Amino acid sequence: MKAKLMMVALLVGSVLCVLALSGCKKSAAVVKPDEAFGAYDTEPDWNDSTKLIKLGYQESQGKRVFYQYCVWCHADSTPAGPSNRGNVTPMPPLMNEGEKLNGESDEYMQNIITLGGSALGKSAMMPPYGKTLSSEEIKAVIAFTRAIAQPAYQKPGRPGSQYTTK
Amino acid sequence: MPAEEMGKLTEKMRLTFAVSTVICVLVLAISPVKDFRSEWKQYKRSFVRYAQGRPDTKKLLADYSPNIDQVWLPGMNVTDRCTTCHQGITQASLADPAVPQPFRAHPTIPHNVRDWGCTVCHRGQGPSTEVAEAHETTLAWEQPILPAHFLQASCGSCHQADLKETPQLARGRELLTRLNCQGCHKLNNLDRPMLGPDLSSIGYKVSREWIYKWLKEPRTILDKDGNVTVNGVENEDETRMPKFRLKEEEIKALSGFLSAQKAKPLEAYKINQAVAATWSKRPDLISEGEVRFRQMMCTTCHPVAVTRGGETKLIGGDIGPELTKVGSKVKQEWLVAWLRNPQGYLAHNNMPRYGWTDEDLYKVSQYVMNNLTDSDLLTNVPQLGAPTDEEVTTGKRLFTEKGCASCHSLNGIGTQKEFGPDLTALGAKNASELEFGKAKIERNLVSYIQAKLQDPMAVNPAARMPQYSWNKADLDAVTTALLSETGPAPTSALHHLVVPKKEASFQVVGAFTEVYERYKCYACHRFNGYGGTLAPDLSYEGSRAQKKWIADFLKNPQTIRPALILRMPQFNMADKDAAIAAEYLSMAVQKPDVNPESVDARQFSPAMASMGKQLYEVKFQCQSCHTIGGTGGYVGPNLNNAGNWLTPAWIEAWLRDPQALQPDTIESRRNFTDEEIRALTAYLMTLRTGSKPAGSKSAANTHAIAQGAGR
Numbered sequence: 003m004k005a006k007l008m009m010v011a012l013l014v015g016s017v018l019c020v021l022a023l024s025g026c027k028k029s030a031a032v033v034k035p036d037e038a039f040g041a042y043d044t045e046p047d048w049n050d051s052t053k054l055i056k057l058g059y060q061e062s063q064g065k066r067v068f069y070q071y072c073v074w075c076h077a078d079s080t081p082a083g084p085s086n087r088g089n090v091t092p093m094p095p096l097m098n099e100g101e102k103l104n105g106e107s108d109e110y111m112q113n114i115i116t117l118g119g120s121a122l123g124k125s126a127m128m129p130p131y132g133k134t135l136s137s138e139e140i141k142a143v144i145a146f147t148r149a150i151a152q153p154a155y156q157k158p159g160r161p162g163s164q165y166t167t168k
Numbered sequence: 169m170p171a172e173e174m175g176k177l178t179e180k181m182r183l184t185f186a187v188s189t190v191i192c193v194l195v196l197a198i199s200p201v202k203d204f205r206s207e208w209k210q211y212k213r214s215f216v217r218y219a220q221g222r223p224d225t226k227k228l229l230a231d232y233s234p235n236i237d238q239v240w241l242p243g244m245n246v247t248d249r250c251t252t253c254h255q256g257i258t259q260a261s262l263a264d265p266a267v268p269q270p271f272r273a274h275p276t277i278p279h280n281v282r283d284w285g286c287t288v289c290h291r292g293q294g295p296s297t298e299v300a301e302a303h304e305t306t307l308a309w310e311q312p313i314l315p316a317h318f319l320q321a322s323c324g325s326c327h328q329a330d331l332k333e334t335p336q337l338a339r340g341r342e343l344l345t346r347l348n349c350q351g352c353h354k355l356n357n358l359d360r361p362m363l364g365p366d367l368s369s370i371g372y373k374v375s376r377e378w379i380y381k382w383l384k385e386p387r388t389i390l391d392k393d394g395n396v397t398v399n400g401v402e403n404e405d406e407t408r409m410p411k412f413r414l415k416e417e418e419i420k421a422l423s424g425f426l427s428a429q430k431a432k433p434l435e436a437y438k439i440n441q442a443v444a445a446t447w448s449k450r451p452d453l454i455s456e457g458e459v460r461f462r463q464m465m466c467t468t469c470h471p472v473a474v475t476r477g478g479e480t481k482l483i484g485g486d487i488g489p490e491l492t493k494v495g496s497k498v499k500q501e502w503l504v505a506w507l508r509n510p511q512g513y514l515a516h517n518n519m520p521r522y523g524w525t526d527e528d529l530y531k532v533s534q535y536v537m538n539n540l541t542d543s544d545l546l547t548n549v550p551q552l553g554a555p556t557d558e559e560v561t562t563g564k565r566l567f568t569e570k571g572c573a574s575c576h577s578l579n580g581i582g583t584q585k586e587f588g589p590d591l592t593a594l595g596a597k598n599a600s601e602l603e604f605g606k607a608k609i610e611r612n613l614v615s616y617i618q619a620k621l622q623d624p625m626a627v628n629p630a631a632r633m634p635q636y637s638w639n640k641a642d643l644d645a646v647t648t649a650l651l652s653e654t655g656p657a658p659t660s661a662l663h664h665l666v667v668p669k670k671e672a673s674f675q676v677v678g679a680f681t682e683v684y685e686r687y688k689c690y691a692c693h694r695f696n697g698y699g700g701t702l703a704p705d706l707s708y709e710g711s712r713a714q715k716k717w718i719a720d721f722l723k724n725p726q727t728i729r730p731a732l733i734l735r736m737p738q739f740n741m742a743d744k745d746a747a748i749a750a751e752y753l754s755m756a757v758q759k760p761d762v763n764p765e766s767v768d769a770r771q772f773s774p775a776m777a778s779m780g781k782q783l784y785e786v787k788f789q790c791q792s793c794h795t796i797g798g799t800g801g802y803v804g805p806n807l808n809n810a811g812n813w814l815t816p817a818w819i820e821a822w823l824r825d826p827q828a829l830q831p832d833t834i835e836s837r838r839n840f841t842d843e844e845i846r847a848l849t850a851y852l853m854t855l856r857t858g859s860k861p862a863g864s865k866s867a868a869n870t871h872a873i874a875q876g877a878g879r
Contacts, residue, residue: 014191039315039614043336058265059275059319066335071834074803075792089801090792118836120787127792133837134827138276157264 048077048098049152057149064146067139068097071131090127100151107158111144112137208236208297211253215271224261236297239285244665246285248294250302257281278333289322290314305612310598314651315614317644321595324652328357329669340649343642347408351574352588352633356653357669364409364575366514368431373502373513376427377549383419386411387637410634413625418566424555425563431579434505435512440526447530457535460528465725465737466491468702469519469691472540485702487518487691495541503533518691523740571632588633593655603628617647672697680752683745695757703736708829710758712818717809719743719750726809759829764815772816772850780851783844793835796855804835811856819849 043062047053057065068076074086076097087093095102103111114122116137118130131140148155177185203209212234219228237251256262256271258281263273274281279289287294292313296302303313314322320337330338344350345358370379386409414422447453467484473492474483482490498506505512507529510519555563567573567581574587594617602616607627609615616627621643624631638646674695676684684690690699693706709718723746725736741749758764784790791800794807810819821828823845826835840848 010187039317042316042319059277063333066332070832071836074834075801084802086793086801086803118838126787126789129788129792129836130838131836133839134835157266 045146045150047152048096048150055150057146060142061145061149063139064142064144064149067135067143068146071135072097072143075127090125092125094125094128097147098150098152100153100155103147104151104153104155108141108144111147112140115140115143206297207299208249208252209234211270212255215255218268218271222261227261228256228259238295239282241283241285244285244288246288246294248285248287249297250286250290250292250294251281252297253299254286289319291322305599310600311596312612318614318648318651321648321651324357324649325595325654326665327667329667336645336648337652339642340645340647340652343646344649347410347636348575349591352571352584352586354586354590354592356592365517366577367426367429368577368579369429369434369513371427371430372434373498373506374427375499376423376552376555377546378497379423379426380419380552381546381549382409383412383414383422410636412570412634414570417562418570420552421559421562422566422570422572423552423563424559425561425567428555428560429578432513434502435509436501437504437508439504439530443526443530447527447534453531454535454538457531457533458539460532461535463738464522464528464532465735468735468737487700487702491536491540493540493542493545495537495539496543496545500533500537503536504529507533518688520687520691520737520739522737523742525740528740571634591650592653594653595651596654605629613651614647617650618643621646670697674698676752676756678752679748680756683749683752686745687739687741687749689749705830706753706757708757708759708762708818710754710756711762711764711821712815712829713754713813714764714815715750715754717813718753719746722746722749759821762817762821762829764817767816767820767849769816769853772846772853776847776850777854778851780847780849783848784851788838807852807855809855809857810852811854814852816849816853819852820845823848 041056042059043057043065044054045057045065047055069081073080075090075094076087078085078087078096080086087096097103110122114124114128115135116130116132118126119128120126121130135143216229216232219225219232222228232255236249237255238247238249239251240247251257254270254274256267257274259273261273262271263275265272267273285294286292290313291311293302293306293309293311296309300306301309305312320334323331323334324337324341327334330341341358344355348364349355350358351364374382450456469485469487470489470491471482471484471486472490474481482492502513506519507522508524509521510517511521564581567578568584571584571587572578573581573584577583595613597613599611599613599616602613604611604616605627607619609619620627620631620633621636621638624633624635674690674697689695689706692700692703694701695705696707713721721736722739722741723743725738754764784796793801793803794805795802796807818829822835823838823840825837826833827837
């Protein structure tokens with residue numbers, strides 16, 4: 003009798019506990035924003051326009067800077083139609099050309115955009131943009147380049163390894 | 169119970185006490201356990217574990233406290249506890265997308281989170297420490313997190329002028345203006361509405377059958393799949409006239425009413441008989457008309473559809489209406505009268521008054537009436553004949569009832585104000601304030617706005633709003649702009665944060681006023697922030713260009729910017745008008761600190777010029793963007809005639825800091841020395857069409873020599 007009552011009491015107590023505890027977890031489900039609306043912005047894959055690449059805030063600012071300043075020589079078509087790429091020798095890389103650009107470190111990209119090609123022993127046809135764009139804008143362009151790269155860009159595993167001399 | 173047993177504990181009572189003690193302890197334990205297991209504490213602990221697994225543990229946990237973090241800004245009515253879980257938002261090392269949420273760093277934005285909080289931009293319930301309550305719609309809180317894709321709406325709530333960082337918002341506002349949404353709805357922060365054309369004399373312009381077709385289906389440029397394709401993108405820039413859902417008899421009545429509108433007779437113009445007679449014998453007339461149509465650059469403002477390989481594209485500017493089938497639309501006598509004096513038919517419109525010769529007028533109007541046509545356009549339209557009195561009366565009533573008067577003015581019928589709902593606070597509406605009807609969509613504001621825009625009747629079967637067709641990007645842009653309409657200020661405490669838009673205006677005086685109005689310079693060019701954006705900003709034209717060049721250019725525009733498809737039209741401008749414009753622009757439209765007289769070109773020596781040539785071609789390789797003598801790029805303007813075009817003062821100021829003269833120019837600002845600037849200016853001033861550029865060696869040769877010398 004005694005044991006039986008004890009059991010019942012414990013049971014009631016634990017049920018109460020469980021109920022009370024689960025009460026605070028009522029609908030704390032994972033937030034799932036609408037797939038299409040979750041991305042700040044998108045850019046079609048240049049090699050396959052049916053695929054959309056999602057861009058974050060910084061990458062989307064890079065997209066804006068790219069389409070104002072860089073697109074003229076670093077893409078095959080421009081908002082005005084023809085591209086100036088063919089008029090420039092050596093021909094500048096396309097901004098999504100992963101094979102050429104994925105191997106370059108962020109620091110190198112930042113330098114060549116800021117200081118221009120001639121400062122790094124490359125073509126003087128690449129002008130310096132350090133006094134025209136802020137360093138934030140240049141970082142954003144690099145982030146955009148990384149986002150649209152084909153083949154996809156992989157961040158270097160160990161920081162430090164990216165600072166090897168070219 | 170016997171008296172002797174009073175005060176003694178029976179076995180039964182002992183048991184009861186024991187059990188209730190256990191229950192009591194358990195119940196008391198609930199609270200601390202609950203607290204320990206609360207969501208925010210779990211995130212706190214998991215952040216510590218996450219930080220400990222990284223090399224920069226010490227830095228990440230420098231400000232750590234086990235309590236609730238919050239940004240409290242009483243002045244802005246902000247109490248945001250978001251940072252309790254989003255603990256890494258200010259840690260630069262957590263910016264990588266691989267860092268799991270909620271610990272990732274916030275991207276660098278112009279506002280500091282400590283000064284602004286989170287919910288001012290992201291919305292959601294700031295004081296909450298539960299994931300669902302903070303982000304989603306709950307019974308007590310109806311403003312959920314704004315999806316990232318529409319975040320620019322929050323910028324627009326305070327910034328009434330467009331920012332360069334918010335292109336989606338700017339596009340949305342542009343569309344709201346272009347489509348004249350203000351014709352029916354009240355909206356904030358938008359530019360002057362662009363109304364549809366005045367219809368007071370429409371009966372002289374088009375036939376009743378054409379009006380019938382237009383009311384039934386205003387989109388007539390379709391490709392083989394039945395899609396509207398503009399510049400390669402479906403549905404991007406279609407007609408501003410939306411599709412109204414009108415019944416057959418309503419269309420008949422409206423077309424009858426409109427075709428009877430003949431308020432102001434046309435200024436009839438008879439082309440010289442001799443000209444017409446000569447040209448009507450010529451079979452090559454039509455192609456000559458096409459040549460003149462192209463030379464006069466009509467497509468700078470008017471798009472025309474071109475079909476290549478089964479794909480139809482509209483090519484040209486978007487200031488004037490599309491002209492692909494205009495020959496099947498307008499009457500010939502109207503076209504001739506219109507081309508001669510557009511303001512004679514519509515007092516306020518941006519079409520310039522060209523100086524037509526009879527020959528050009530005949531050729532171009534013949535080309536338009538014969539070639540820009542579509543024989544199938546009116547095939548499915550019944551022959552309607554003259555309208556009956558009843559049709560005209562019904563049409564007049566429908567003109568007001570259907571909202572036509574919101575965009576079109578017509579003699580005797582005033583424009584309607586607030587025909588549709590006020591949308592100035594739409595962006596701040598709670599889901600419970602919206603009527604979803606039977607629409608099968610998510611019950612939130614974004615879904616509501618998008619459903620309503622795409623198909624107004626899906627949400628409200630009785631909607632009067634016409635049918636627009638949007639592509640995805642434009643739909644999202646307009647949604648963003650509407651979400652930014654959050655009433656007077658996002659919260660009343662934020663009222664002082666609103667950054668108002670500067671009202672731009674530009675007044676001209678004297679003899680130039682008439683020239684400016686006749687050629688509608690402001691339709692394409694911008695002056696001190698006022699005017700169109702299609703063509704270069706002319707706010708500092710007097711500092712930039714030489715007076716003689718301006719006059720010559722106005723009389724016969726040359727290509728300066730090869731990358732542009734759209735060009736300055738050939739106005740056939742009279743010498744007198746060109747002289748007045750050149751005088752005014754060069755004297756009155758200057759940048760104060762760039763006085764065109766301040767640098768004298770006579771000081772430049774041939775040695776300086778040849779040094780400048782070296783710098784241009786070898787050191788700075790300006791030819792990547794600029795063309796001289798047929799070689800070079802076409803990003804920047806062609807410099808073949810720079811010596812006749814630009815003032816030396818402008819070239820020097822430009823080389824020093826291009827963005828100071830034109831903030832959005834893509835030319836980069838460089839570290840030129842004063843000597844280099846002088847030399848480059850000297851070189852550019854030697855470039856004149858008709859004369860040889862300085863230095864006679866071939867460019868390739870000089871290049872090779874300099875490369876050798878440089879090593």
